[in-house]
Amino acid sequence: MQRNFISDTAAQVGKEVVVCGWVHARRDMGKITFIDLRDRTGLLQIVFIPSNKELLAQARVLRPEFVVRITGTVNERPEHLRNPKLATGSIEMVAAKLEILNEAKTPPFEVDKDTMAVNEEIRLKYRYLDLRSERMQRNLILRDKVTSFFRQWLSARRFIEIETPILTKGTPEGSREYMVPSRLHAGKFYVLPQSPQQFKQLLMVSGLERYFQIARCFRDEDQRGDRQPEFTQLDLEMSFVTQEDVLSLCEQMMIDLVKAVAPEKTITSVPFPRFSYREAVEKYGSDKPDVRKDKNDPNEFGFSWVLDFPMFEKSPEGGLQAAHHPFCMPNPEDVGMLDSEPLKVRAWSYDLVLNGYELSSGSIRIHQRELQNKIFKLLGLEDDVIQKRFGHMLEAFEFGAPPHGGMAPGIDRLVMILANEPNIREVIAFPKTGDARDPMMGAPSEMPKSTLVEAHIATDL
Ligand code: ASP
Secondary structure, eight states: OOEEOOOGGGGOOEEEEEEEEEEEEEEETEEEEEEEEEEETTTEEEEEOSSSHHHHHHHOOOOOTTTTEEEEEEEEOGGGOOOOTTTTTTTTEEEEEEEEOOOOOOOSSSSSOTTTTTHHHHEEEEHHTTTTHHHHHHHHHHHHHHHHHHHHHHHTTTTEEOOSSSBBBBOSSSSSSOOEESSSTTTTTEEOOOOOOHHHHHHHHHHOEOOOOOOOOOOOOOSSSSSOSEEEEEEEEEEEEHHHHHOOOOOOHHHHHHHHHHTTTSSSSOOOOEEEEEHHHHHHHHOOOOSSSTTTTTTOOEEEEEEEOOOEEEOTTTTEEEEETTBBOOOGGGGGGGOOOOOGGGBSEEEETTTEEEEEEEBBBBOOHHHHHHHHHHHHHHHHHHHHHHHHHHTTTTTTOEEEEEEBBHHHHHHHHHHHHHSSGGGGSOOOOOOSSSSTTBBOOOOOOOOOOOOOOOOOO
């Protein structure tokens, strides 16, 4: 007989079914034993009755987290024994056969309770157990709903999903890059992408017109606040668009997402309020305004747009650095000030803010070689450096690059806010600690000397 998911058993009253899962709890009540069986879809109460002595004895051996397969009949529970809190609370199964598929040691923490209060190092070391807890499963299921929603929504609007390389060359998003030594090319390195920025722009040059990717991004930052060395963005890019086109597409996508995956939430104002960077800073003292009316309401979603970011900011060395990244299109009204007053030049770049968190940044991009080269020069890059790092972009712009723009909402943060969680680690299956370690895998780890030698890494170990 085929295995049934627990959530499907409620519709099978009177039938004999097979369920599989983990023993969530066992209760011995006089002559009968109950277990709550758990699978990904929920909990089911299973009764072992005294008439089958052998089976009852078998059930009394069960301990939490044993893995079992049980065959039995689904019965309606008597009215007074129904549990309205459970989706399967009006039924129970009377067991006829029990197979123990695997035993389990006592877990280092209770997975039938919320694990938030458990020491995080231990939660992460035993992440596979932490993920058995109801809240963590709910969060991962929500995350899947969000990414599935984006895939369907964008596909219906003729976007196509394209994977871009993980082993690549740097793209500047303002952070240090992770490096991967090349074994075949001694002394050379790949870097892990901070974002697919250059590839998505090149896909526009290729004529793919509308691209998206659920993209893993890597940034080697000293761990400030709630950051992860690797995180996920909904990266998207479109050709022949204005800033207004990108904003309205993304705004509608977010409104539809909230309706589809979190209908209990209300959005503070639609259309989303818009502020210039300057207005936001003047009015809210921040470029991440929290526009919610009631900041204590977990079901209020305050989206807003911040526009007109400056193109440049002062670098710590006193020169200019890109306020976002160097591919943003300067506002044509300000292009005349590029040489004289570059710090006053606004870019066609925008942020989507949710409840005071930056959810996404994006921009209309430069698609002309001359202008892009000028921006690199204003950023203090020498010609040979420009050629070496970005020659391929400049060259591509000479082969019929269409005007284009896009953005990249952060999936981790979005799911965190949707799930009312306090940090992004709660919505990532296998996150790193605050200091970028994975206690479960033991990463980062030392490498055998022979591997280092093969990768041409000198070592004094
Ligand atoms: N690549 C940018 C980032 O990661 C987003 C974008 O401009 O589309 O911040």
